[in-house]
Amino acid sequence: MNTQEARQVIFEVLGDIAPEVDPSIVDDDLDLTEQLDLDSMDYLTWMVGINQVTGVDIPQRDVSRFLTIAGAVDYLVEHSS
Amino acid sequence: MIDFLLPSLGADMDAAKLNCWLVKPGDSVHKGQIIAEVETEKATLEVECWHDGVIEELLVEPGPARLPVGTLLARIRSVDAAAEPLAPVELEPTTEMVATASAESMRKLSGQPPPPVRHLAHELGVDLAALGGSGPDGAITRDDVRRAAPATPEAPEPLVSPPTRVRATPRARFLARSRGIDLAGLPATGPQGMVSAGDVERTAQPPTTSDEPDDKVSAMRRAIARSMSHAKREIPHYYLSTTIDLDRSLKWLEAANEERSVAQRILPAALLIKATALAAREIPEVNGHWVGDEFKPSESVHLGVAISIREGGLVAPALHDADHLSLDELMSRLRDLVSRARSWRLKSSEMSDPTITMTNLGDRGVETAFPVIIPPQVAMVGFGKVIESPVAMDGAVVVHPVVTASLAADHRVTDGHRGGLFLASIDRLLQEPENL
Numbered sequence: 001m002n003t004q005e006a007r008q009v010i011f012e013v014l015g016d017i018a019p020e021v022d023p024s025i026v027d028d029d030l031d032l033t034e035q036l037d038l039d040s041m042d043y044l045t046w047m048v049g050i051n052q053v054t055g056v057d058i059p060q061r062d063v064s065r066f067l068t069i070a071g072a073v074d075y076l077v078e079h080s081s
Numbered sequence: 082m083i084d085f086l087l088p089s090l091g092a093d094m095d096a097a098k099l100n101c102w103l104v105k106p107g108d109s110v111h112k113g114q115i116i117a118e119v120e121t122e123k124a125t126l127e128v129e130c131w132h133d134g135v136i137e138e139l140l141v142e143p144g145p146a147r148l149p150v151g152t153l154l155a156r157i158r159s160v161d162a163a164a165e166p167l168a169p170v171e172l173e174p175t176t177e178m179v180a181t182a183s184a185e186s187m188r189k190l191s192g193q194p195p196p197p198v199r200h201l202a203h204e205l206g207v208d209l210a211a212l213g214g215s216g217p218d219g220a221i222t223r224d225d226v227r228r229a230a231p232a233t234p235e236a237p238e239p240l241v242s243p244p245t246r247v248r249a250t251p252r253a254r255f256l257a258r259s260r261g262i263d264l265a266g267l268p269a270t271g272p273q274g275m276v277s278a279g280d281v282e283r284t285a286q287p288p289t290t291s292d293e294p295d296d297k298v299s300a301m302r303r304a305i306a307r308s309m310s311h312a313k314r315e316i317p318h319y320y321l322s323t324t325i326d327l328d329r330s331l332k333w334l335e336a337a338n339e340e341r342s343v344a345q346r347i348l349p350a351a352l353l354i355k356a357t358a359l360a361a362r363e364i365p366e367v368n369g370h371w372v373g374d375e376f377k378p379s380e381s382v383h384l385g386v387a388i389s390i391r392e393g394g395l396v397a398p399a400l401h402d403a404d405h406l407s408l409d410e411l412m413s414r415l416r417d418l419v420s421r422a423r424s425w426r427l428k429s430s431e432m433s434d435p436t437i438t439m440t441n442l443g444d445r446g447v448e449t450a451f452p453v454i455i456p457p458q459v460a461m462v463g464f465g466k467v468i469e470s471p472v473a474m475d476g477a478v479v480v481h482p483v484v485t486a487s488l489a490a491d492h493r494v495t496d497g498h499r500g501g502l503f504l505a506s507i508d509r510l511l512q513e514p515e516n517l
Contacts, residue, residue: 017420019255020392037391040348041419048344058343060335 001054001080006073013049017042028070056080083132085155087148090121091432094304096147097121099154108136110157115428117154122300123396125425126432134159249276251424256281258297258425259392297425301394312453316371320451321500322487325508326472331482333514349467350441351411353484353507355517357439357462358382358403360506366495367460367488367503368436376459376494385435385455386415388422396422397438397455398431408517439464452489459491460500462507 001009011023018036027035033043047058047066056079058066065075090097097119104116115127116136134157141154148154247264249257253276257264262284264276271277312318330352338346361368361382369378384403389395400406400414421427435455439462442450450463465485472481486507490500510517 015250015252017423018391019251019424020259039389040350041416044343044346044348045416045420051343060338060341060346 001076003073003077006054006076006080007069009050009053009076010069010072013046013053016049017045026069028073029068031067032069032072033067050076054080082137083134083157083159084153085116085130085132085157087119087150087152087154088128088429089150089433090119090126090429091123091435094121094123094150094432096149097126098145098147099141099143100125101143102139104136104139106136106138109160110134110136119148119429121432122297122304123394124422124427124432126427126429128429130157132157132159247276248274250278252278253281254424298390298393301390301396305395308455309453312456316454316456316459317492318454318489319492319497319500320487320489321497321504322449322485323501323504323508324470324483325486325511326481326483327467327511328472328481330511330514331467345409347408347412348415351408351415352511352514352517353441353464354384354386354400354403354411354415354439355406355408356507356510357437358384358400358406359510359517360503361437361460362404363506364499364503366499367490369459370436370457371459371491371493372457376491379436381436383434383436385438385458386418387438387440388419390423396427396432397435397440398422398427399435401430401434437461442466449485450487452487454489454491459494460503461489463487463489 011026014021014023014036018038021036026032032038033040038046043066047063050056050066050072051058054076056076058075062075065071087097100118100120102117104110104114110116110130111133112131114130116130117128119126119128137156137158139155141148141152247267248269249264250271253264253271256262256278257267257276260281262281264281267276267280267284269276270280327349331349334347334349334352341347361384365378366376368382369376371377381402382404383399383401385397385399387395387397398418400411400418403411406414418427418431435458437458437460438452438455440450440452441464446466448465448468450465452461452463454461463486465487467482467484469480470483471478472483474481486504488500488504490503
């Protein structure tokens with residue numbers, strides 16, 4: 001999975017959880033939960049969705065990598081086959 | 082013949098528009114089946130039927146007219162004549178105080194297996210009256226219900242897409258709602274024939290102004306205003322709070338989650354919900370409704386969970402029988418409930434059944450919540466954010482994660498002593514997370 005594909009998956013899943021979000025205004029490097037007003041359930045649902053689409057597992061110790069879009073993209077690129 | 086009336090839709094919800102029927106005359110229906118979709122100020126609600134039978138006639142056409150709770154919507158021919166005497170009870174109209182509505186009244190009249198068994202039977206569409214029990218003294222158990230259930234546990238949901246419900250992506254639904262566009266007339270070029278966001282954006286219909294009655298967010302604000310004004314006017318609230326050490330709970334949860342995949346992970350909120358539900362069972366005076374001039378306790382704990390809608394507003398639908406759900410079941414129900422609340426798709430019973438509600442403002446960064454009770458309930462529990470705090474323990478000071486639990490309760494029903502015992506129960510239960 002390359003960066004472009006990872007971004008696409010990440011935003012597709014985000015669109016299911018927070019459909020009001022316009023992807024063009026999301027800052028890749030800011031805390032996602034704060035800028036999009038996601039709660040802990042939204043955040044978990046987002047990671048579950050990414051896991052289901054990509055098959056990439058996200059163990060508890062790696063959850064902090066998903067605090068930003070940039071971190072999530074890097075993680076998926078590193079861990080997908 | 083059974084009259085199918087527009088059921089109670091939750092506190093201060095006295096009318097709704099009929100969006101569509103999901104059944105037609107001649108269709109067989111069963112208890113728990115969703116047969117219509119209505120729209121209130123707070124949500125699009127899926128209306129459940131509480132009978133087995135056959136649809137005789139549909140008496141109301143879908144349309145913009147606002148129908149009062151209690152409106153005769155359809156007639157259902159009963160399969161079993163013996164069920165007829167129950168008919169007038171379940172969907173009896175109409176004052177806002179009858180918010181406990183259908184399910185509870187049915188249960189009281191229809192034999193007495195314990196709530197989890199009845200709930201499972203309801204979920205699986207099993208008629209308890211037709212079951213023999215294998216438990217002590219012939220009691221019906223959950224296993225009996227599972228054995229009697231149809232092969233697909235999801236059977237109560239309609240198996241085919243209802244003819245008049247439009248399939249659309251979440252963003253398309255959002256855009257259509259915010260622009261006042263009817264999805265029904267749009268081309269569907271999205272995945273699996275769904276209406277996509279692009280389809281909505283390409284339509285020429287102008288956006289509605291925020292003054293339009295269809296603006297769901299401002300309609301929701303009006304509903305909240307009505308309900309909360311009622312609460313502050315009528316309910317003599319008292320408030321208590323206590324600080325709960327979460328060290329044991331969170332350590333236990335961390336270890337449990339370590340072995341779980343992301344899809345099976347449990348959030349701290351699930352522990353708080355379960356502890357609150359169990360404590361409500363221990364102190365029944367906080368669990369029920371103020372109806373007319375007296376408190377009616379509920380034998381089931383249907384815990385309302387406050388869910389914020391990011392566009393503005395709040396709904397607090399019920400997690401049915403929350404005290405009997407495992408943490409895994411709680412998590413999957415909660416995830417489902419949040420997702421449906423956010424897409425404005427809740428069931429009528431979820432809006433009318435809560436017996437006590439909790440709000441968890443921890444994600445939003447405040448330490449203490451001072452909740453306002455949702456009438457006709459008599460208590461609401463709030464949890465703030467988890468913070469690291471010095472805690473005195475065995476003569477030394479240690480730093481532990483703690484949370485402030487607060488209670489707003491109705492002084493007509495309880496006094497501070499019972500309220501305090503309720504919060505103490507929550508605290509005690511959270512010190513034994515392995516038993517939740």
